[in-house]
Amino acid sequence: MSDPGTGPSREQARRLDAADPLTPFAERFERAEGVLAYFDGNSLGRPVAGVADAMAAFVRHDWGSRLIRSWDEGWMGWPEEVGDLVGSAALGAAPGQTVLADSTTVLLYKVLRALVDHQVALDPARTELVLDTDNFPTDRYVAEGIAAERGLRLTWIDADPDTGVSPEQVRAAVGERTGVLLLSHVAYRSGWVADAEAITRLAHEAGALVLWDTCHSAGSVPVHLDDWGADAAVGCCYKYLNGGPGAPAHAYLAARHHDIPSLRQPVQGWMGRRDPFAMEQGYRPAAGIRALVSGTPPIVGMLPVRMGAQMLAEVGIEEVRAGSLRLTDFAWQIVDSWPEELGIRVASPREHARRGGHITLRHPAFAQVYPRLWERGVIPDFRSPDGLRLGLAPLSTTFVEVWDGLRVVRSEVEAAMGR
Numbered sequence: 174m175s176d177p178g179t180g181p182s183r184e185q186a187r188r189l190d191a192a193d194p195l196t197p198f199a200e201r202f203e204r205a206e207g208v209l210a211y212f213d214g215n216s217l218g219r220p221v222a223g224v225a226d227a228m229a230a231f232v233r234h235d236w237g238s239r240l241i242r243s244w245d246e247g248w249m250g251w252p253e254e255v256g257d258l259v260g261s262a263a264l265g266a267a268p269g270q271t272v273l274a275d276s277t278t279v280l281l282y283k284v285l286r287a288l289v290d291h292q293v294a295l296d297p298a299r300t301e302l303v304l305d306t307d308n309f310p311t312d313r314y315v316a317e318g319i320a321a322e323r324g325l326r327l328t329w330i331d332a333d334p335d336t337g338v339s340p341e342q343v344r345a346a347v348g349e350r351t352g353v354l355l356l357s358h359v360a361y362r363s364g365w366v367a368d369a370e371a372i373t374r375l376a377h378e379a380g381a382l383v384l385w386d387t388c389h390s391a392g393s394v395p396v397h398l399d400d401w402g403a404d405a406a407v408g409c410c411y412k413y414l415n416g417g418p419g420a421p422a423h424a425y426l427a428a429r430h431h432d433i434p435s436l437r438q439p440v441q442g443w444m445g446r447r448d449p450f451a452m453e454q455g456y457r458p459a460a461g462i463r464a465l466v467s468g469t470p471p472i473v474g475m476l477p478v479r480m481g482a483q484m485l486a487e488v489g490i491e492e493v494r495a496g497s498l499r500l501t502d503f504a505w506q507i508v509d510s511w512p513e514e515l516g517i518r519v520a521s522p523r524e525h526a527r528r529g530g531h532i533t534l535r536h537p538a539f540a541q542v543y544p545r546l547w548e549r550g551v552i553p554d555f556r557s558p559d560g561l562r563l564g565l566a567p568l569s570t571t572f573v574e575v576w577d578g579l580r581v582v583r584s585e586v587e588a589a590m591g592r
């Protein structure tokens with residue numbers, strides 16, 4: 174195996190770790206046997222150390238001993254409480270506007286439908302939903318389903334998969350028929366950070382509402398939903414928020430949109446009803462953000478989310494973001510040092526302001542090489558047809574890990590090319 178040419182040495186990586194203020198946090202996550210480099214913290218974050226004990230204590234005490242009394246003793250309020258914690262740590266949201274429930278897909282459906290119906294109620298001509306071709310599949314499919322169900326028209330912005338949607342494209346796409354604009358804040362493939370403030374303003378000028386998908390930004394890139402004037406956001410809690418597989422998702426709805434009869438989510442369940450234990454006839458939505466809840470909240474899944482969000486709050490999202498840029502800069506520096514003939518290129522924005530917490534490399538051999546990487550304990554995501562996505566979770570990834578992992582990536586591509 175050849176050495177990474179003129180790029181940074183492993184010793185340099187070690188020294189960067191020794192000097193980095195975030196390195197101690199890497200120890201506060203469970204380490205995985207046999208994993209040399211985990212590059213998928215943006216798909217499934219590592220568990221915070223202590224989650225296993227907290228879960229065991231929860232099962233024994235809150236559930237096992239307190240039994241159903243725990244609903245009154247706290248669980249009932251968790252969707253809003255843990256929601257507020259995520260809102261303040263990750264979303265730039267003042268209290269009372271964020272809730273935890275369901276999955277991203279289901280919450281997207283509920284919030285998107287509430288927004289499009291509201292827009293049509295205010296102006297029957299606003300029957301258009303604007304979205305982009307490179308948004309995550311679930312976002313596109315949910316939008317297609319709602320369009321079919323409500324007789325809406327979809328307008329697609331053709332996004333460049335190596336970058337993302339620009340304000341100019343949004344300006345050209347939204348108009349007097351647009352009800353809602355649905356976009357990802359950070360593109361799941363390229364890591365492009367949309368100019369959310371400018372885009373929200375442009376959409377509002379056209380009379381549209383904006384729903385941001387915050388799956389790939391919550392916990393890695395500062396999100397300022399209140400300051401942007403965003404209308405709504407939905408995202409998952411198992412990526413950079415370390416909530417664990419199938420963790421409940423977060424939804425934000427700006428306070429100015431609460432308690433409006435025409436703005437109602439469609440899954441009217443008892444837990445989102447005003448005074449649920451009255452068991453009365455007829456649905457009346459709970460006040461405020463609680464109205465986004467449908468059935469019994471997934472309490473067990475909220476425990477790890479709470480711990481992940483607490484750690485994020487302890488560090489502060491601006492510090493996390495600075496650490497994230499240090500890691501992606503370092504990865505970039507290594508890839509830049511590789512010979513041209515290797516043919517590996519970075520398909521992500523170089524500019525800091527537009528770069529999220531992950532970068533994607535492209536090479537035709539990645540499809541073939543990818544299983545070998547997993548065998549060798551290097552775990553990125555493969556994104557068809559030729560993308561290798563490196564999610565460098567800033568609190569749990571070290572410089573040495575980046576160095577070691579990229580060395581294996583390079584050697585496997587060289588082997589596949591017969592060098």
Ligand SMILES: *Cc1c(COP(=O)(O)O)cnc(C)c1O
Nearest residue numbers: 276277278309311361386388409
């Ligand atoms: C990960 C991700 C999802 C996942 O949705 P689930 O309902 O949790 O499966 C949705 N949208 C985007 C942009 C994502 O990155």
